[in-house]
Amino acid sequence: xxxLNALVAFANFVLVPGLTYGSxxxxxxxxxxxxxxxxxxxNFAHGDTMAFGTVMAILFTWMxxxxxxxxxxxxxxxxxxxxxxxxxxxMVLGTDRLVYRFYRRxxxxxxxxxxxSIGVMFxxxxxxxxxxxxxxxxxxxxxxxxxxxxxxxTATGLAEPLGIRTSQAVTVVVAVICVAALFWFLNRTRTxxxxxxxxxxxxxxxLSGINPDRVVMVTWIIAAALATIAGTLYGLDKNYRVxxxxxxxxxxxxxxxxxxxxxxxxxxxxxxxxAFSEILxxxxxxxxxxxxxxxxxxxxxxxxxxxxxxxxxxxxxILIIVLLVKPNGIMGGK
Amino acid sequence: xRNLLLFAAVALLFVLTGVFQSWNxxxxxxxxxxxxxxxxxxVNIQWGWAGLFxxxxxxSVALGGLAVVLVxxxxxxxxxxxxxxxxxxALVFGAIAIALAVWMQKKLPKGTNRSLATIIFLxxxxxxxxxFLDPAVAAVEANDSAKAGHIxxxxxxxxxxxxxxxxxxxxxxxxxxxxxxxxxxxxxxxxTLGIGEIIIAMLRNEDWLARGVKNLIxxxxxxxxxxxxxxxxxxxxxxxxxxxxxxPVTASAIVVKLLYxxxxxxxxxxxxxxxxxxLNSPWGRMTRAIRDNEIAAGAMGKNxxxxxxxxxxxxxxxxxxxxxxxTSLDGQLTPTSYMPxxxxxLIWVMVIVGGSGNNKGAILGGILIGWLYLAxxxxxxxxMGWLTSGLPAGQLKTQLAESAAHMRLLTxxxxxxxxxxxxxxxxxxxx
Numbered sequence: 001x002x003x004l005n006a007l008v009a010f011a012n013f014v015l016v017p018g019l020t021y022g023s024x025x026x027x028x029x030x031x032x033x034x035x036x037x038x039x040x041x042x043n044f045a046h047g048d049t050m051a052f053g054t055v056m057a058i059l060f061t062w063m064x065x066x067x068x069x070x071x072x073x074x075x076x077x078x079x080x081x082x083x084x085x086x087x088x089x090x091m092v093l094g095t096d097r098l099v100y101r102f103y104r105r106x107x108x109x110x111x112x113x114x115x116x117s118i119g120v121m122f123x124x125x126x127x128x129x130x131x132x133x134x135x136x137x138x139x140x141x142x143x144x145x146x147x148x149x150x151x152x153x154t155a156t157g158l159a160e161p162l163g164i165r166t167s168q169a170v171t172v173v174v175a176v177i178c179v180a181a182l183f184w185f186l187n188r189t190r191t192x193x194x195x196x197x198x199x200x201x202x203x204x205x206x207l208s209g210i211n212p213d214r215v216v217m218v219t220w221i222i223a224a225a226l227a228t229i230a231g232t233l234y235g236l237d238k239n240y241r242v243x244x245x246x247x248x249x250x251x252x253x254x255x256x257x258x259x260x261x262x263x264x265x266x267x268x269x270x271x272x273x274x275a276f277s278e279i280l281x282x283x284x285x286x287x288x289x290x291x292x293x294x295x296x297x298x299x300x301x302x303x304x305x306x307x308x309x310x311x312x313x314x315x316x317x318i319l320i321i322v323l324l325v326k327p328n329g330i331m332g333g334k
Numbered sequence: 335x336r337n338l339l340l341f342a343a344v345a346l347l348f349v350l351t352g353v354f355q356s357w358n359x360x361x362x363x364x365x366x367x368x369x370x371x372x373x374x375x376x377v378n379i380q381w382g383w384a385g386l387f388x389x390x391x392x393x394s395v396a397l398g399g400l401a402v403v404l405v406x407x408x409x410x411x412x413x414x415x416x417x418x419x420x421x422x423x424a425l426v427f428g429a430i431a432i433a434l435a436v437w438m439q440k441k442l443p444k445g446t447n448r449s450l451a452t453i454i455f456l457x458x459x460x461x462x463x464x465x466f467l468d469p470a471v472a473a474v475e476a477n478d479s480a481k482a483g484h485i486x487x488x489x490x491x492x493x494x495x496x497x498x499x500x501x502x503x504x505x506x507x508x509x510x511x512x513x514x515x516x517x518x519x520x521x522x523x524x525x526t527l528g529i530g531e532i533i534i535a536m537l538r539n540e541d542w543l544a545r546g547v548k549n550l551i552x553x554x555x556x557x558x559x560x561x562x563x564x565x566x567x568x569x570x571x572x573x574x575x576x577x578x579x580x581x582p583v584t585a586s587a588i589v590v591k592l593l594y595x596x597x598x599x600x601x602x603x604x605x606x607x608x609x610x611x612x613l614n615s616p617w618g619r620m621t622r623a624i625r626d627n628e629i630a631a632g633a634m635g636k637n638x639x640x641x642x643x644x645x646x647x648x649x650x651x652x653x654x655x656x657x658x659x660x661t662s663l664d665g666q667l668t669p670t671s672y673m674p675x676x677x678x679x680l681i682w683v684m685v686i687v688g689g690s691g692n693n694k695g696a697i698l699g700g701i702l703i704g705w706l707y708l709a710x711x712x713x714x715x716x717x718m719g720w721l722t723s724g725l726p727a728g729q730l731k732t733q734l735a736e737s738a739a740h741m742r743l744l745t746x747x748x749x750x751x752x753x754x755x756x757x758x759x760x761x762x763x764x765x
Contacts (some may be wrong), residue, residue, distance in 0.1 A: 042520040111387055111519050116754055118679055122747025228354055253524045309539045316528035320513055330496035
């Protein structure tokens with residue numbers, strides 16, 4: 001029995017990655033949820049909006065680096081974020097003007113808007129591929145580790161290392177700041193309140209003199225900002241590739257639905273539920289269990305419920321269970 | 335009259351491809367376009383007839399491909415002894431366990447106890463299942479792992495695999511439809527997106543099933559289609575070659591492709607006839623009534639959820655059939671080639687461009703967009719080369735030339751958006 005080492009291994013392989021991935025999913029799901037609440041359709045283009053935002057962040061990072069500007073120990077991409085958000089907002093507002101507004105005015109069925117969002121997804125995906133191609137881009141710079149595994153081992157004298165990468169710490173901190181700012185905005189400002197009113201009851205909001213165009217515009221800008229931040233954080237953590245953002249669509253939707261579509265708190269809870277279940281199910285437990293059981297007791301097995309290739313199955317199964325048991329999600333969305 | 339002109343225009347595209355590129359390429363594109371048209375019919379059944387949006391078409395296509403491997407693949411010596419039976423019993427055990435869990439949910443009184451009991455039951459069942467499955471899988475994969483390492487097929491004619499592919503896809507659709515139909519319509523889209531990804535992940539990783547990413551090659555051709563070498567050896571063929579004074583290599587390739595085209599066209603026509611019959615029957619009128627107003631149809635005593643399930647299963651079966659036909663054509667199963675953009679969203683574009691709700695429209699859209707998708711491969715670089723021919727060689731030129739390869743997605747997205755906005759009824763609107 002070696003509880004201390006087991007705990008450290010748990011933190012290293014489950015807790016830290018889970019918190020990071022959960023934050024990224026939560027930010028993504030918040031964007032999907034907000035668009036759903038105000039515009040009332042499932043935005044399939046959100047994954048590729050994240051990719052677009054990340055590409056913008058990468059381009060601005062390279063620009064800043066060529067000017068010799070860096071953020072010291074932190075990744076330069078953080079400085080590039082505001083510029084990338086601005087660029088992505090312009091792009092997203094452009095798609096709204098050219099594509100979605102027409103259907104909104106027509107009061108088209110949500111499913112038509114959803115199909116239109118698939119068209120937007122194609123276009124964005126094509127654009128992103130034209131800019132950076134399909135290669136893998138590593139754009140994280142600054143210090144690699146906040147807590148280096150070797151340093152942790154010498155400091156504590158434990159056999160098991162614990163490493164926290166800068167990108168992981170940055171992800172969690174940025175996510176907390178974003179969520180706090182978003183909730184402050186939604187609950188305390190006039191625009192935020194009008195957004196919530198619009199989402200709760202459109203007709204009543206219109207009668208009270210809320211300007212729908214303004215609400216829609218603000219929603220898109222926030223969604224673009226959240227998508228850019230989530231995409232960039234994911235890219236810093238695991239490098240940028242075009243394909244992964246389409247793959248994130250399902251976990252993000254699952255997070256939003258599990259929490260309750262349209263509910264911001266639900267999106268955050270959903271993000272962490274999905275992230276931790278994915279990691280708990282696909283983690284190889286042999287190392288952690290090895291510390292907790294007598295030697296030679298476990299044998300050769302990996303003690304892994306599902307191989308990591310089936311990550312997507314985990315979010316899917318959770319999604320199905322929630323749909324069957326509580327179709328409106330944990331926080332009771334729409 | 336207009337429809338005839340549209341089809342003639344599309345036929346002209348293939349003739350032009352044949353004249354300016356090569357007939358071999360043109361027929362190649364035609365075969366894939368015909369398969370896309372069958373898939374488009376399947377999607378049209380779901381979307382055009384009933385308004386069901388599935389984002390997991392690629393899963394049905396892949397299941398069709400899997401059927402070809404299981405039915406017509408060569409049997410692997412020793413695989414049965416190694417543990418095929420045990421794998422299947424483990425799978426059956428898993429299915430029974432899940433069915434029992436569902437039954438428990440239905441029969442037991444509601445409450446925390448029921449949830450707890452189900453979870454514990456499923457956990458125990460999962461461990462038994464893994465204990466059963468894992469050794470058998472390891473044994474099968476170890477059996478002649480360099481060449482086979484999978485359970486092998488029945489070695490039957492590839493034609494038998496087509497209905498089996500349809501059945502496999504229909505089974506998967508039934509399960510997913512049971513869960514996701516009857517909820518909000520976007521939930522079906524998201525759930526099917528998931529099932530599609532899972533099926534692809536399974537094909538990639540379950541080496542015992544179809545060798546995973548090691549790919550399964552050399553699947554036999556369906557019955558009437560000979561191999562090129564056999565043809566070149568046959569005396570009748572050589573007589574014809576002498577009469578036409580053609581090159582035997584090209585001629586044999588073209589004959590093989592023509593035979594495939596004939597088979598596919600036959601299936602397509604049968605399907606079209608069946609679909610038209612179904613649409614004009616009382617059943618077809620009922621499905622349209624349900625699509626146009628679910629509440630009214632429900633009030634008239636129609637079982638909306640059951641009908642949705644029925645149509646969802648039928649549509650998926652048609653797509654599965656096309657998937658099996660495609661693998662028969664390719665003669666190999668490559669799991670990495672099943673991309674959602676190619677097999678889910680592209681088919682969607684076909685249906686919407688062609689005219690959702692109209693079977694002929696779906697076929698036209700399938701063949702037209704199928705041609706466009708594959709033709710962009712050679713047209714894009716040519717166009718870009720022509721556009722940039724005035725530019726000096728340099729970084730900009732190479733960047734532009736590379737980006738031409740990605741034009742496809744952009745073009746398709748634009749076509750989808752433009753058609754959806756300016757011609758939402760498509761090229762051949764529903765009557």
